[in-house]
Amino acid sequence: MNKTNRQSVRTNLEGFLFALPWLIGFIIFSVYPIFMSGYYSFTDFSAIKDPVFVGLENYKSLLKDPLFYKSLKNTVVYVLFSVTMGIFLALVIATMLNKKWKGRTIFRAIFFLPSVVPVVASTMIWVWVFDPNHGYLNNFLRIFGVSTINWLGDPSWTMASVVMITLWGMGSSMVIFLAAMQDVPKELYEAAGIDGAGGLAKFFSITLPGIAHVVLYQVILALINGFQYFTQVYIIIRAQSGNISQGINGGPRDSLMMYPLYLFYNAFTVLKMGRAAAMSWILFLVVSFITFVLLKVSKKWVMNR
Amino acid sequence: MKKMLSLGLSFSMAVMLGACGAKATPTTTSVSSEGGTKQTQRETVNFWYLWGGEEAKIIEEIISKYNSSQDKYEVVGTSTPDQQVIITAISGGQGPDITDDFGGSVPKYANENIAQNLDEYIKKDNVDMTAFVDAALEQQKYEGSIYSLPISVNVFALYYNKDLLDKAGITKTPQTLEELMQMSEDTTLLDGESLTQLGAPFVPTNYWPNIFTYAYGSDFGQPSNWTPDNEGFKKSLEFMESQVKKFGKDALGNFITSGNSNLNTPQDPFLNGTQVFRIDGPWLYNMAKDAGVNFEMMPIPGAENVGGEGWSTVDTSMLYIPTTSAHKDGAWDFMKYMCMGEGNKLFCKLKGDLPPTKALLEDQEIVSLSPAQSVFSGIVAKNNLGALPQSLHTVEYSKAIKDAVETVLLGDSTEQALTKMKEAVSAIK
Numbered sequence: 001m002n003k004t005n006r007q008s009v010r011t012n013l014e015g016f017l018f019a020l021p022w023l024i025g026f027i028i029f030s031v032y033p034i035f036m037s038g039y040y041s042f043t044d045f046s047a048i049k050d051p052v053f054v055g056l057e058n059y060k061s062l063l064k065d066p067l068f069y070k071s072l073k074n075t076v077v078y079v080l081f082s083v084t085m086g087i088f089l090a091l092v093i094a095t096m097l098n099k100k101w102k103g104r105t106i107f108r109a110i111f112f113l114p115s116v117v118p119v120v121a122s123t124m125i126w127v128w129v130f131d132p133n134h135g136y137l138n139n140f141l142r143i144f145g146v147s148t149i150n151w152l153g154d155p156s157w158t159m160a161s162v163v164m165i166t167l168w169g170m171g172s173s174m175v176i177f178l179a180a181m182q183d184v185p186k187e188l189y190e191a192a193g194i195d196g197a198g199g200l201a202k203f204f205s206i207t208l209p210g211i212a213h214v215v216l217y218q219v220i221l222a223l224i225n226g227f228q229y230f231t232q233v234y235i236i237i238r239a240q241s242g243n244i245s246q247g248i249n250g251g252p253r254d255s256l257m258m259y260p261l262y263l264f265y266n267a268f269t270v271l272k273m274g275r276a277a278a279m280s281w282i283l284f285l286v287v288s289f290i291t292f293v294l295l296k297v298s299k300k301w302v303m304n305r
Numbered sequence: 306m307k308k309m310l311s312l313g314l315s316f317s318m319a320v321m322l323g324a325c326g327a328k329a330t331p332t333t334t335s336v337s338s339e340g341g342t343k344q345t346q347r348e349t350v351n352f353w354y355l356w357g358g359e360e361a362k363i364i365e366e367i368i369s370k371y372n373s374s375q376d377k378y379e380v381v382g383t384s385t386p387d388q389q390v391i392i393t394a395i396s397g398g399q400g401p402d403i404t405d406d407f408g409g410s411v412p413k414y415a416n417e418n419i420a421q422n423l424d425e426y427i428k429k430d431n432v433d434m435t436a437f438v439d440a441a442l443e444q445q446k447y448e449g450s451i452y453s454l455p456i457s458v459n460v461f462a463l464y465y466n467k468d469l470l471d472k473a474g475i476t477k478t479p480q481t482l483e484e485l486m487q488m489s490e491d492t493t494l495l496d497g498e499s500l501t502q503l504g505a506p507f508v509p510t511n512y513w514p515n516i517f518t519y520a521y522g523s524d525f526g527q528p529s530n531w532t533p534d535n536e537g538f539k540k541s542l543e544f545m546e547s548q549v550k551k552f553g554k555d556a557l558g559n560f561i562t563s564g565n566s567n568l569n570t571p572q573d574p575f576l577n578g579t580q581v582f583r584i585d586g587p588w589l590y591n592m593a594k595d596a597g598v599n600f601e602m603m604p605i606p607g608a609e610n611v612g613g614e615g616w617s618t619v620d621t622s623m624l625y626i627p628t629t630s631a632h633k634d635g636a637w638d639f640m641k642y643m644c645m646g647e648g649n650k651l652f653c654k655l656k657g658d659l660p661p662t663k664a665l666l667e668d669q670e671i672v673s674l675s676p677a678q679s680v681f682s683g684i685v686a687k688n689n690l691g692a693l694p695q696s697l698h699t700v701e702y703s704k705a706i707k708d709a710v711e712t713v714l715l716g717d718s719t720e721q722a723l724t725k726m727k728e729a730v731s732a733i734k
Contacts (some may be wrong), residue, residue: 048396048417132559153562
């Protein structure tokens with residue numbers, strides 16, 4: 001080994017040594033639990049007694065469980081609406097705030113503010129806003145003669161309510177779109193203007209292709225977050241039962257039983273950790289598949305930069 | 306370089322192994338006797354409890370009284386207000402010698418070999434288990450054996466707003482469940498599409514259905530034989546169905562949803578004077594007093610053909626000895642003190658909880674603590690108490706019951722709700 005090679009090995013080893021504490025943490029707290037959850041998904045495990053290998057039993061029992069399908073359906077519907085509407089709204093608002101007009105910085109702050117409010121606090125406020133008798137939303141709608149809506153107690157309104165909560169917090173996506181839009185070369189707009197392009201044409205032909213990679217990133221992120229939607233529904237359901245129920249339920253007719261909530265119910269309420277681990281692997285496969293399809297399809301509409 | 310690498314690895318391994326091997330506490334404590342001349346070796350008993358804040362101070366006071374009452378054991382208390390932490394520590398063999406939890410956890414802890422079977426200890430000390438209120442003791446059992454002792458019980462009473470009853474021209478309190486239901490209906494006020502006043506104790510939704518079931522003389526079965534479609538629960542659902550039909554599912558649903566999410570706040574319907582009858586625990590007493598509500602409490606009456614009063618569900622707080630405890634004899638001695646002896650009296654006096662033993666329920670020092678205390682003590686003493694069958698699937702069973710009540714409130718018939726409930730219950734395993 002010559003001197004240069006020895007120096008290179010030494011540098012690599014030193015680098016490895018510096019990274020070692022993180023690597024150990026990563027192996028213990030991430031890699032090991034991931035592999036163990038895969039193993040537990042094939043066992044009868046309560047987190048206390050030793051796991052007993054049961055093969056595919058957890059997966060089979062889930063496929064026969066109506067609440068599993070209900071929770072999956074609820075989550076897919078939620079993801080569909082919250083992602084499409086959230087991205088659309090964030091794009092529209094970012095476009096508006098990208099124009100030069102007086103007071104736009106104040107509006108940028110206003111739209112971004114909800115995303116910095118802690119999720120527990122904001123959900124509690126929404127429970128209050130949605131209160132059928134004393135809530136601000138119904139009080140406001142009554143001015144227009146709209147009858148009282150039981151937003152969180154009527155299964156036909158619960159999904160709309162949680163999507164609304166998500167849309168309220170789309171400020172972070174909006175800011176990212178705004179930053180991406182400001183990165184699009186101004187010369188393109190000037191050239192398009194000289195060619196006689198209008199606002200809409202500029203948006204669809206310049207802005208959208210220019211930020212497509214960011215849109216894709218935001219869609220994937222929103223999708224993953226959507227499939228992990230838990231805290232808000234957990235708080236809503238606890239609040240609806242006066243915070244006194246043992247365990248949890250799924251809201252009216254289980255309309256708020258989201259997939260992660262049912263996973264939590266299996267893991268921590270009825271202590272079926274093996275079943276919960278199987279659910280987490282199914283969720284992982286579903287999200288991976290959708291992300292894979294999105295990435296494949298995106299090649300047609302996302303420019304490589 | 307090699308040296309640096311091996312040092313780094315050794316350090317990392319040492320930290321990890323050191324953390325795994327750490328012992329929680331010493332096993333014996335040296336304590337000076339009163340005169341300060343004689344040293345006695347006491348066995349240390351670690352007691353981790355869920356209480357915190359002011360309540361933890363009370364527990365420490367009782368522990369201190371216990372420690373000075375004998376010279377064999379030294380109980381060391383630690384406030385650990387997280388069940389998950391305690392269970393994780395026990396499963397890792399690093400847990401306490403004795404700890405507390407709720408009666409509903411007994412089947413799970415017994416089945417998972419977390420809680421020590423106490424049958425041998427009870428037999429050895431010839432403990433009179435009939436001293437406990439029957440329903441409270443029942444919660445400590447799993448498959449016929451006792452795994453914990455109750456330290457306090459929790460029952461429910463009927464609160465009623467006197468002003469609202471006066472306004473409705475009702476001068477007497479309900480003597481039967483049927484009278485309660487009739488008065489509830491008579492005092493419910495509908496203004497257009499909205500309820501302005503609820504008569505029935507439908508808020509909170511969690512308590513009334515099971516209590517009505519017991520007041521009808523029914524129950525939800527035994528661990529080996531669940532009876533979700535029992536007559537009492539069916540009649541309870543029929544009562545709610547009749548109210549839904551009379552006042553409309555939207556009006557009733559809006560009021561109940563709002564009431565449940567505003568429990569114990571200024572918008573709580575009982576506290577803001579828009580709920581006539583309320584089934585709730587002792588904690589509501591001070592809140593209603595502070596809110597200026599003109600109210601009284603009474604035991605919940607039974608149905609005409611059942612009679613009696615003081616029908617209620619019962620929950621218990623309990624103490625158990627983990628199977629991993631290294632000082633089980635000391636833990637058992639402390640458990641007896643806390644659940645049956647002077648310690649329990651002190652606990653209930655200082656904390657205002659209801660005692661689990663029949664003798665203490667009649668103790669004047671306990672009964673005279675507050676007007677609420679005497680009503681609730683009387684309810685426990687009447688022993689018309691019920692609870693869901695103690696099994697590993699009680700939580701799922703409880704969810705099926707709640708779902709049935711909810712679907713009736715959403716407009717389903719009692720028959721439809723019971724059919725769905727039976728399907729859900731039969732799928733539980």
